[in-house]
Amino acid sequence: MSVTDSATAPPRGGVRRLTTARAVAEGIAQEMERDPRVFVLGEDIGAYGGIFGATGGLLEKFGPGRVRDTPISETAFIGLGIGAAVEGMRPIVELMFADFFGVAMDQIYNHMAKIHYESGGNVRVPMVLMTATGGGYGDAEQHSQCLWGTFAHLPGMKVVVPSNPADAKGLMISAIRDENPVVYMFHKGVMGLPWMAKNPRAIGPVPQSGDEVPIGRAAVAREGTDATVVTLSLSVHHALDVAEQMAEADGISLEVIDLRSLVPLDRQTIMSSVAKTGRLLIVDEDYQSFGVSGEVAATVAETDPGMLRAPVVRVAVPDVPIPYARPLERAVLPGPDRIRDGVHRLLKA
Amino acid sequence: MDDKTRLDLYRVMVLSRTYEEALLREYHADKKPAFDIGAGLLPGEMHLSAGQEPVAAGVCAHLRPDDAVTATHRPHHIAIAHGVDLDKMTAEIFGRQGGLGHGRGGHMHLFDPATHFSCSGIVAEGLPPALGQAFAFQQAGSDRVAAAFTGEGAANQGAFHESLNLAALWGLPVVFIIEDNDWAISVPRSASTAVASNADRAAGYGMPGQRIEDNDVDAVYAAAGDAVTRARAGDGPTLLEIHTLRLWGHFEGDPQAYRPDLAELAGRDPIPAYQARLQKAGILTAELAATIKDEASARVEKAVEFAKSSPAPEPETARDYLFA
Ligand SMILES: Cc1ncc(C[n+]2csc(CCOP(=O)(O)OP(=O)(O)O)c2C)c(N)n1
Numbered sequence: 001m002s003v004t005d006s007a008t009a010p011p012r013g014g015v016r017r018l019t020t021a022r023a024v025a026e027g028i029a030q031e032m033e034r035d036p037r038v039f040v041l042g043e044d045i046g047a048y049g050g051i052f053g054a055t056g057g058l059l060e061k062f063g064p065g066r067v068r069d070t071p072i073s074e075t076a077f078i079g080l081g082i083g084a085a086v087e088g089m090r091p092i093v094e095l096m097f098a099d100f101f102g103v104a105m106d107q108i109y110n111h112m113a114k115i116h117y118e119s120g121g122n123v124r125v126p127m128v129l130m131t132a133t134g135g136g137y138g139d140a141e142q143h144s145q146c147l148w149g150t151f152a153h154l155p156g157m158k159v160v161v162p163s164n165p166a167d168a169k170g171l172m173i174s175a176i177r178d179e180n181p182v183v184y185m186f187h188k189g190v191m192g193l194p195w196m197a198k199n200p201r202a203i204g205p206v207p208q209s210g211d212e213v214p215i216g217r218a219a220v221a222r223e224g225t226d227a228t229v230v231t232l233s234l235s236v237h238h239a240l241d242v243a244e245q246m247a248e249a250d251g252i253s254l255e256v257i258d259l260r261s262l263v264p265l266d267r268q269t270i271m272s273s274v275a276k277t278g279r280l281l282i283v284d285e286d287y288q289s290f291g292v293s294g295e296v297a298a299t300v301a302e303t304d305p306g307m308l309r310a311p312v313v314r315v316a317v318p319d320v321p322i323p324y325a326r327p328l329e330r331a332v333l334p335g336p337d338r339i340r341d342g343v344h345r346l347l348k349a
Numbered sequence: 350m351d352d353k354t355r356l357d358l359y360r361v362m363v364l365s366r367t368y369e370e371a372l373l374r375e376y377h378a379d380k381k382p383a384f385d386i387g388a389g390l391l392p393g394e395m396h397l398s399a400g401q402e403p404v405a406a407g408v409c410a411h412l413r414p415d416d417a418v419t420a421t422h423r424p425h426h427i428a429i430a431h432g433v434d435l436d437k438m439t440a441e442i443f444g445r446q447g448g449l450g451h452g453r454g455g456h457m458h459l460f461d462p463a464t465h466f467s468c469s470g471i472v473a474e475g476l477p478p479a480l481g482q483a484f485a486f487q488q489a490g491s492d493r494v495a496a497a498f499t500g501e502g503a504a505n506q507g508a509f510h511e512s513l514n515l516a517a518l519w520g521l522p523v524v525f526i527i528e529d530n531d532w533a534i535s536v537p538r539s540a541s542t543a544v545a546s547n548a549d550r551a552a553g554y555g556m557p558g559q560r561i562e563d564n565d566v567d568a569v570y571a572a573a574g575d576a577v578t579r580a581r582a583g584d585g586p587t588l589l590e591i592h593t594l595r596l597w598g599h600f601e602g603d604p605q606a607y608r609p610d611l612a613e614l615a616g617r618d619p620i621p622a623y624q625a626r627l628q629k630a631g632i633l634t635a636e637l638a639a640t641i642k643d644e645a646s647a648r649v650e651k652a653v654e655f656a657k658s659s660p661a662p663e664p665e666t667a668r669d670y671l672f673a
Contacts, residue, residue, distance in 0.1 A: 047607040048535035071505035071541040072472055072533055100471060103506065138392025138444075140455040142470040195384050195602055320668045324455030325444030326392060331664035 015205040019192025021053030023165035023206045027172035030210040039066040042094030074104035085127040095131040113156030134187035144322035149291030152262040158182040159262040163236035165204045170213025187234040199237040218266035224255035227279035232259040235283045278309035288316035310349035315342040352632045362402035365426040367645035398426040400596030405430035407569025411577040417482035417495040419475035420468035439656040447659030473506035483521040494522040494580040502533025513554040522580035525588045530595035535607040551588035558588040564619045
């Protein structure tokens, strides 16, 4: 289901409106009912329901055997997830904030991501590493990063980055069923949390059924003709807002691509759109250099740079840690103002 | 312990509590009616330390401004007890140019070179740098020490165990302090820690360990005195675990639905208890207690005023300070 479908579908049989957090928890619950090998580990994922609500209600439904709070020992419990996956279980391990990957990165990138390759395909690690990303609420340098480019850079893990409730549920189901390690990165701002300002797109229709949203397929979140905006996660919300507003105010027609997955990256959807519009704006809440925005630009440059009628424009975090003070944080995050400005620069060129 | 020392401990605890009451007020003032973590003058997570004042007061009483302190995501009581400038710290928490870090860091990232104070939002990660500060002091042949604070939840982090071993191995002048407030967010100590006392773990790393019960500032003062003396004398590190109290939520906005002991918390508040003890001992009177509270309020409100009147950083300066 594309974002456009899910955002506009009227509530009908089997489709209710949920927050993204509830959609994720529902996807996990349905898989736990279907498959006894699935279990959940992490800090405050039990009684608290996950700091960002992704595991709400699971403890009550499945008990402490399958929904386990851990000590603050990320190396130990992420590693435990790896070992359990190797032995045939289906762990979902929550790393509370992506920012905390540092204390456990060896288990993630030297073990979780490499075991299948190192073993010549003989050992599988079918686990989900779920983690919260992103800023915009004043949580500063160590609690606001997206970092998906870092995970996507390191080979051996799939990386998914849902932007809305329906995709979040379907991608979680796909991630659990996948035979590979999947890093499932949700931006706090798309979760629809009651205690954080949110875009209306954080609440939306979600199918009752346990259908997969395939990993590796981008969605055309909005069709347009003047320029392509390739983006992901919370920035999709901002880009759609800007597209709506610029269509009305300036008669500008933007096509918005929601990547949904970074690994594998749906290069075809990017190329088809740029072939149509000839102009590419990339909006990414991760650091600008050496990351997602560069990879998307390189995709066009390597495939057919001739289709570009103007140089690519990037709106990302300008290679600086996320500062605390609001005026500084606003200045570095790719909010609607910076996106609008990026569109103007792109169309003027 | 002499009377003056005990009064000083009381003063520090009252200043710290008064400070946090003011932050509580300012933090929530513009997040009403619906709580929005990103709104208002003080956005983001806010971890207040009310109830844990005895730990900071008792330990830092033995420290000099040239001793190093590393604190946690819950740093205010420790910063105050160590003498971090209240105006600049408050301005930092308000995200202002006049703050310790010119508004870049906020409440979890306070750095004060004047008192060798720092803290981190990543649990247990303040411990390894404390080792390095102690190493520098040791190499310089000085008697300076480092005090490294962490929570009982964080004591299950690899950095904690690596740091203890290395500090003991190299005889570094460090005092490790575990603030055991029973909870790591929603996870009780019983669900996180395999041993009854983290002080027992000290033996496994070859250093003395002591657990202090009852959130008792006098007992903390005594144990920390021994530990700091050991470190200054070149006799290596010590591990202290102090059973303290998280009086409020993990962070502001925490519904604490997981917590069964909410009703009894007020009765366990260490500050009225210490006040009663000092009054009974004839060291403190109700009048003096009121004066101490008034002085603390005046100091705190001055800091809040300083913070509010300091300018916000200019957006164009967002990339400043990336490199030296
Ligand atoms: C490495 C890492 N993992 C998880 C967290 C999220 N987190 C912040 S505070 C906290 C609980 C800490 O408990 P404790 O050490 O007992 O200190 P307290 O909060 O009780 O003062 C957690 C899990 C973090 N900041 N860093």
